[in-house]
Amino acid sequence: MPAQQQLQPGFTPSLLLLVAIAAGIIFGIVISGLPTELVLISCGAIATLFTVLHGGSWQLVMDIMGHKIKTALTAILVLYSIGMIIGTWMISGTIPYFIYHGLELVDPRYLYVMAFFGTAIVSTFTGTSWGSAGTLGVAIMGIATAMDVNLAIAAGAVLSGAYFGDKLSPLSDTTIMASMVVGVDLYRHIRYLMYTSLPAATLAAVVYLMLGLNMGDGAATSAAISQGADQIRSIFDLNLLLMLPVVIVLTGSILKKPTLVVLFLATLCAIVLAMIVQHAPLSAVATAAVSGFNVDLLSVIRPDVEVDSLYPALLTLLNRGGLYSMHGAVLFVFCAFFFASALEASGILHVVLNRTLAYVRSATGTILASLAAGMAIILATGNSYVTFFLTRELFAEQYRKRGLHPLNLSRSLEDGGMIPEPLAPWTVSAVYMAATLGVATIEYAPWALFNYLGLVFSILLALAGPWFGWFGVRRIPVEEESTVAPAMEPATR
Template sequence: MSEHTEQQHRPQPGIGIALIPVFLAVAILVGGIGILQYPAELMLVFAAVVFVIFAVIYGAKWDNIILEMGEKIKRALPAILILLSIGIIIGSWMISGTIPLMVYYGLQLINPAHLFVLAFIVTAITSTFTGTSWGSAGTIGVALISIAQTMDVSLAITAGAVVSGAYFGDKLSPLSDTTNMSAIAAGSDLYEHIRHMLYTAVPSSILALIVFWIAGTTIPTSSGQIAEVESMTASLENLFSLNPLLLIPPLIVLIGSIMKKPPLIILFVSSLTALLLAWILQGAAFSNIFASVVSGFTTDMLPENVELSEDLSSLLNRGGLYSMYNATFFIFCAFFFASALEASNVLRVLLEGIIQKLRSTGSIVFTTLVSGFVVINGTSNALVTYFLIKDIYGDVFRKHRLHPVNLSRSMEDSVTITEVLMPWTVSGVFMATTLGVGNFEFLPWAVFNWGGFIFSALLAFLAPWTNNFGIRTLPEASAQYGDPSEEEPKSLYK
């Protein structure tokens, strides 16, 4: 008997009982990680144990939980490999001088007052062309954080701007896997789905730009800050050979992503090119070149004997496989939690009980948004979340004559762009590790991410008074009888 079949035949808890492990897990995660600052990995294991006990009480087998964990890790292997590849690419781009060159140009061209706005715009453009939030944050985002660190401006706001811009493309790019998969799961056409998301993406972007512009105007430009920037640029000139050829590695990532080449191959070729440039342009020894991709780059790997400030050393000494080990271990803990949660059947019981009370467009969309946020934080797997939400709410949307693009947009606004905000999700761990800023630190400034959730809910609640502005409906016949019509979505994947 498969695990899925076993779950169907097991006794199901009532809604009141199912809420008990949920409240306990939330208290452990929010209280332990957010308030008491305990290690996130340990808190995640404790929360998982709660669901394991609950699942076993209701007939689940421990072996099946472990097997499900193994299946989740197998499905997540490409993401884990990309995570490790980002560590390699940061180390290789550092020793080659690619990131120092971008920092050098940024320090000369960027006014501190415009840094936050530019961080949002540049990462938004990059992620839209490449379709990856991880790639844009792990490359351009790292350089922007380094610039902010040098200019002594808020790293939390800069990280929030980078995350906001990175997820702009992850949400709207036709190259993004999450954009494609949410459309597939909901049964909507890809480009109709993207156009429909503009109703929430445009106001979220405008709000983000306003917030980042206002935040930038509060940054004082002091003579000491200018002197620090000048000192930093002079040190970078002495330490590296800042040749424009060093822009080749990021161009490889950009062009390869646009051409839809496999991400791992793109990152490997870019890293290999950077290492070759480190040998040719920087004169780095082979032993140091290889060490930079494993243990990370340190400034003593380069032949120039330049006395460095502590700030510059902390700016440059980073990257390598080892820098991603903690994040990789966290993923294992996250999947143990997700497996336990799935085995407990708690979410399905709670969500199926809620849908019986949904009547209005506002209540349907808002409940879908909240459910998506809860499930992605429990499973840390967007694909699983999309299809679970579709299974539970698909008929509800059709029954109330709501077009599938409303469901696919709700998935994006509650799953794709919010996962990164919590420190116990895979994307959250990646961003915090890569940018060096805690999730709860940049969360208030990830305006685009939480803005999408808010605007999506507002459009739904205001629909009765706005003539369904931003809400697409189905004709009466297709909603009641499932008859085909010209208003039905023409999926590219059917």
Template sequence: MTTNEVKRPTVGMALVPITLALLIFIVGIGVLQFQAELMLIFAGVLFAIFAVLYGHKWVTILTVMGEKIKTALPAILILFSIGLLIGTWMVSGTIPFFVFYGLEIINPSHLYVLAFIVTAIVSTCTGTSWGAAGTIGVALMSIAQTMDLSMAITAGAVVSGAYFGDKLSPLSDTTNMSSLAAGSNLYEHIKHMMYTSIPSSIIAVIVFYFVGLQIDSNPAQVTSIDEMLNGISELFNLNPIVLLPAVIVISGSLMKKNPLIVLFCSAVTAMIVALLFQNATVANLFTSAVEGFNTEMLGVAPDLISEDIQELLNRGGLYSMYNATFFVFCAFFFASALEVSQALNVILEKVITYLRSIGSVIFASLLTGFTVINCTSNALVTYFLIKDIYGDVYKKRNLHPTNLSRSMEDSVTITEALMPWTVSGVFMATTLGVGNFEFMPWAIFNLGGIVFSALYGFLAPYTNSFGIRKLDETVNEKESSQRAG
């Protein structure tokens, strides 16, 4: 083989780098807990060498990587914007306002279930999981920290709620793009997702409710909450005006304005609010936006502020997202080398030849979606790849495109946040302060989607295809409407 001759690997050869990459991820990240960035680089180099051995050029990998970064630039900018938002919302008193009244109103036994419900409402209204987790999610995590509750369970509830809206909101970009890629109507797509979303949500609510009932309030916990309330009230002027930045985010999302513009306007508004109502200088405002908020900015002596309050409030800023942004570049290097090597494509094409039943087709598409999003961290690319691979297979099995679009959401949209080597996974772990593998068992909604999708497929022969929409149903509906007309 010459270096100028491009060839596709055989299935046997393609399995070699795939297996080695899985070992790198599972052992390196999962078992030995090495830095995910370095493991991604190692796996990327592995696929790059494999691609070069089969005739591809190094410059091709760099070109593909550049295209991926170009398409992901809006997400990277949103990543920075969330850091900016957290820092400015802290100095303005917006997040402290939510924390203060949350501590006063919320019963610790109900925090987990409320974390799921409240975040689900916000994400449905805004259509963004990142926005919901980066705003109300941060406040809920702060409340849980003050109440000495499980950060992992709270993070799991926040992630579950955040992706409820990201999956079902007509404002969500992933909801729109998955239906577009599969060729299904947006609202039919959302309606069909109820089959997996409703049971997943019910289970999440039940689990979070009963786990919360096991919480026992103790005097130390009550004292800690009182100290936090006193500390926050001393630091901030908590009047309703500080909610204005949050109102801008929700209103802008509902009006379908550009998210970057909305987040920036909210951050600027928060800075103005901080200047008018908090004891902050102009220099403090910019420092909060870039380096993150610090309680010392508000003119209170550090020795008068407890370490718990400082740990709770000192966060945010553009710098807080630098590590996550660097991770994006590592992830796209890996994804580019994988794509050019063609190793995954060869294996998937072989797998399709063995698919016979509805259950096997749906399960294979779910597994493929989960695998590809973990390899690419790019939902849009994954959607269209899944459509190219499984579109005709679904049609041959008389399956409506809404089944495919639902499988995309259940295996791609809501699972990406669970793994520490994906862009969304890094964002959630960084923003909420809890490792992915720690909150993953409690991200019940995210786990439920792929489980129920697979169950409907495998049980179709015994349930008269409950939860599965057939293509001939669409034909019958059109004929009925024509007769009625």
């Protein structure tokens, strides 16, 4: 982090500025529908002005922003890599292969719930919500587009499943980090997460099932679905070899190989498949990788196909991907980092949280405060690691004083300080999911049920604790206090 000392302004001006920024974001993005980038830059400028007026400097904001960009460089490069993957997987036939069999096998009424469980399984075995959404999630969104179902609900189901599986997985970096920061066993942490994650996932799955079963006439008819599948078969040569790029991604994720290397190999494999299986010239493959796949390329690959005769939803589905398609997402990341950096430089969040802790005098209040703090920090910084360490620093001693086992804190770190992250349009995860799934954050957020139901069930357990024997909230027995307290010391990195 930058060496310059952060400011400690007064509580009242800090609270007023936080309220003003929150109101500005809600009014600008939700009510007025203004471009999110403009709203973030404006709020960041206000926070920067506050910083300068309280003795800070513009350089402090830039230093913090530089640090954030440095730590997020891999994520930015992953964004560009996903753009190339979508373009090359499209021209190679890998994504169309999934879509074709999805249209053949999947009943539109069960698409939402299948999207939830499918991405949950992939995330559990790979430990990455991003990888699950970027592979199976992309294919599911393609099927949803061809079936003419609600894309916002489909994207929400993909996101929910991806994050649920991520929390179940001992391979997940955030799950590992949450347990390590607090100092509890990883597998005990995962089991303890089930008190909130399992009911949240169950309720989400039921809602997705009911939404599908009650689907109106908006879904495509069987004839239209069959027409779309037949046209995909006429455009691409489909065979099992097209699964190779997916196998590379899943294998690399399971073996915890560097993400960028795995994505590059998967892209390279798709390029070779496009040239061998689809007989696409290198120039067309390069165009798909950089500019994205477009039906105009069919004149080179399949000159016998009449583009005007293709199913309209299929055209929308095929024209996507490419390196250039991620420029907007990366610009969004820079705007979000400016906002988060200005907010951090102002010091207002730290001041408000510290003052709030002085009024927390119960076990229930401690859990609720840590959930609120985690959510505030993750939405302000967009960095789950930073959120984990800051929340642990603020609440570790408070949890011990209230007789709460460290497992409660590790669970709160995830439910409040990690899972809600993709619901805020200015976070890197939200930018990634919106760009990858092709649905704006503000549209899919209401349907990403698991991502806020986990928080809801954490709150309910805390509130119900005093009345139901602290079910799902482990207290520290007297004989354990001397052994549990040392675990609250900072974990070794």
